[in-house]
Amino acid sequence: MDGFIKLSNFSKVVPYMSMFREGLMVTILMSVFTVLIGFVLALILALMRMSNVCPFHFLSTDKDGRLRDGGFLLALSRFNPLSFLATAYVEILRSTPVIVQIFIIYYGVFGMIDLPKVTLLGYIKFDRFFPGVVALGMNSGAYLCEIIRSGLQSVDGGQTEASRSLGLSSSQTMRFIILPQAIRNILPAIANEFVVIIKESAITYTIGVQDIMSAVNAVKGATFIIMEPLLVATAIYFCLCFPTSKLIAYFERRMSRGSKR
Amino acid sequence: MAASVNSLIQVRDLKKHYNKGTIKALDGVSVDIEKGDVMVVIGPSGSGKSTFLRSLNLMEEPTGGSIVFDGQDITKKKIRNAEGKLVKLNIDQYRQKMGMVFQHFNLFPHMTILDNMTLAPIQVKHMDKAEAEAKALALLDRVGLKDRAGAYPIQLSGGQKQRVAIVRALAMEPQVMLFDEPTSALDPEMVGEVLDVMKQLAREGMTMVVVTHEMGFAREVGNRMLFMADGKLLEEGTPEELFSNPQHPRLQDFLSKVL
Numbered sequence: 001m002d003g004f005i006k007l008s009n010f011s012k013v014v015p016y017m018s019m020f021r022e023g024l025m026v027t028i029l030m031s032v033f034t035v036l037i038g039f040v041l042a043l044i045l046a047l048m049r050m051s052n053v054c055p056f057h058f059l060s061t062d063k064d065g066r067l068r069d070g071g072f073l074l075a076l077s078r079f080n081p082l083s084f085l086a087t088a089y090v091e092i093l094r095s096t097p098v099i100v101q102i103f104i105i106y107y108g109v110f111g112m113i114d115l116p117k118v119t120l121l122g123y124i125k126f127d128r129f130f131p132g133v134v135a136l137g138m139n140s141g142a143y144l145c146e147i148i149r150s151g152l153q154s155v156d157g158g159q160t161e162a163s164r165s166l167g168l169s170s171s172q173t174m175r176f177i178i179l180p181q182a183i184r185n186i187l188p189a190i191a192n193e194f195v196v197i198i199k200e201s202a203i204t205y206t207i208g209v210q211d212i213m214s215a216v217n218a219v220k221g222a223t224f225i226i227m228e229p230l231l232v233a234t235a236i237y238f239c240l241c242f243p244t245s246k247l248i249a250y251f252e253r254r255m256s257r258g259s260k261r
Numbered sequence: 262m263a264a265s266v267n268s269l270i271q272v273r274d275l276k277k278h279y280n281k282g283t284i285k286a287l288d289g290v291s292v293d294i295e296k297g298d299v300m301v302v303i304g305p306s307g308s309g310k311s312t313f314l315r316s317l318n319l320m321e322e323p324t325g326g327s328i329v330f331d332g333q334d335i336t337k338k339k340i341r342n343a344e345g346k347l348v349k350l351n352i353d354q355y356r357q358k359m360g361m362v363f364q365h366f367n368l369f370p371h372m373t374i375l376d377n378m379t380l381a382p383i384q385v386k387h388m389d390k391a392e393a394e395a396k397a398l399a400l401l402d403r404v405g406l407k408d409r410a411g412a413y414p415i416q417l418s419g420g421q422k423q424r425v426a427i428v429r430a431l432a433m434e435p436q437v438m439l440f441d442e443p444t445s446a447l448d449p450e451m452v453g454e455v456l457d458v459m460k461q462l463a464r465e466g467m468t469m470v471v472v473t474h475e476m477g478f479a480r481e482v483g484n485r486m487l488f489m490a491d492g493k494l495l496e497e498g499t500p501e502e503l504f505s506n507p508q509h510p511r512l513q514d515f516l517s518k519v520l
Binding site (some may be wrong): 024061067068070071154159161162163164165166167168169172176177180181184206 | 278279280281282318320322323324325338339353354357358359360361363364367368369370379381385386426429430433490500
């Protein structure tokens, strides 16, 4: 196994092309499901973080029913357990390596749960694929949560004030004023997260998900060549990610037109 | 203060303290706003005049004192209803009767001018769409912007945006209009067109509270004037009295700088 790239070695890779094709499908499917799980999770987390569930809220006012001007009771009245849990989740997931998370999910959580050993589409091993998607989805949920939250908070505070001063309630303000403006800011970032996940999903070959990277490994094991299959994988990943990100940038430019104040 | 029973808004000992009272943005302001008043609030920056104005519709939550509007102390978070049960005060109900105009216009950029104006009448007052639009167009016509009804805020000049912001608030038929430095963010040549709309509004008898640096406007249109500094109301009177015969040294000092 030497590092020099030989044209003849590429012909040795050709018989394994179907593995790359299947790997490509696995990578794409995994990314799609990851973004879906991640988005739903992120939406829940973002709503939790921005929620106003304060069980000790009654402590915020004094006996005359007026707002306190400081102190421990005011701080306690603002404690929001939902927000605390969501923040803890996001910070832990963002402060630990994704490979550690994947191993914990695969060996720890799904080590205790017996998944059906079924094979989907003839080549997707469900008991590997599913833990991989769950782990990646949980990870990207933490990142997407911050994207959604910052998108909502990027809407100028004057918008809320104007809306509330007209007598609209906080939920009407969210629905008619904040969300429509925030979604415009959020969508490109979510699409970019999709590209990030396509690349990041390569790491799931470590738990035996048969994606593009695992095809490289298979070729290496069978033929003892490494550079050529790696280059094939590089080309596939590039052809997947580069046009996608260019497409996103195009739509981002189109959407930002006319939305500036 | 016996006459104050009929005041539109009664403000008593209004306080806004931060950090356990070490910072006092508002420190005991009491004033009665009568129906038809055009009350101009002046003062150096940081004097609490914006905080005072923004407290009137609870954009800022005061930490003390009371604001009685429409027969209700709106600083209370909970009130007793007709059956004597303690219920949450619905502040939206009172806010819709107070129009507010901001320094930075705060039009909704994702909606047309017409939609900006009809959103609250339709959603809050449950007016039907055709009626709300007819009303909005009539209001736009009054400020000379009927032909821009289908435009987006970005397509308008600053002065036009502020005129739309004023009629957007008027579309809710408020009992009082609050203006928070409505001309401060405008280019000088656009100040006049906004002040003209406000003057017209004053002539029609609208109750207005205006925080402004436009001394000419204050003198010409205001019938009452407040001078604030350090969160306190230092002097009150007609604009004529305050301009020609200021009593408090802070006001004398302030006027010497701005006039």
